Amino acid sequence: MKLRGVVLRDRDTDVQxxxxxxxxxxxxxxxxxxxxxxxxxxxxxxxTDSPASPPPHWSGTT
Known part of the structure; x- marks a missing residue:
């Protein structure tokens, strides 16, 4: 099954x-x-220890 191969490849990439x-x-x-x-x-x-700039659209609520 092609999807299984893709999933296995992605997991291997994640580990690396x-x-x-x-x-x-x-x-x-x-x-x-x-x-x-x-x-x-x-x-x-x-x-990170220091805050990053928020995304441009960020409204301050999450």
């Missing part, structure tokens, strides 16, 4: 990136771009 201290963030084409930007912003803040 994690080992290199990268954080994998998947944004799907059906997701609202603002929601995705907010999610990414929160994840960046979790990984």
């Amino acid at each position: 990136l994690d080992a290199a201290d990268w954080r994998v963030i998947r944004v799907w084409e059906h997701e609202d771009p603002n929601d995705a930007a907010d999610r990414i912003h929160r994840l960046v803040l979790e990984r």
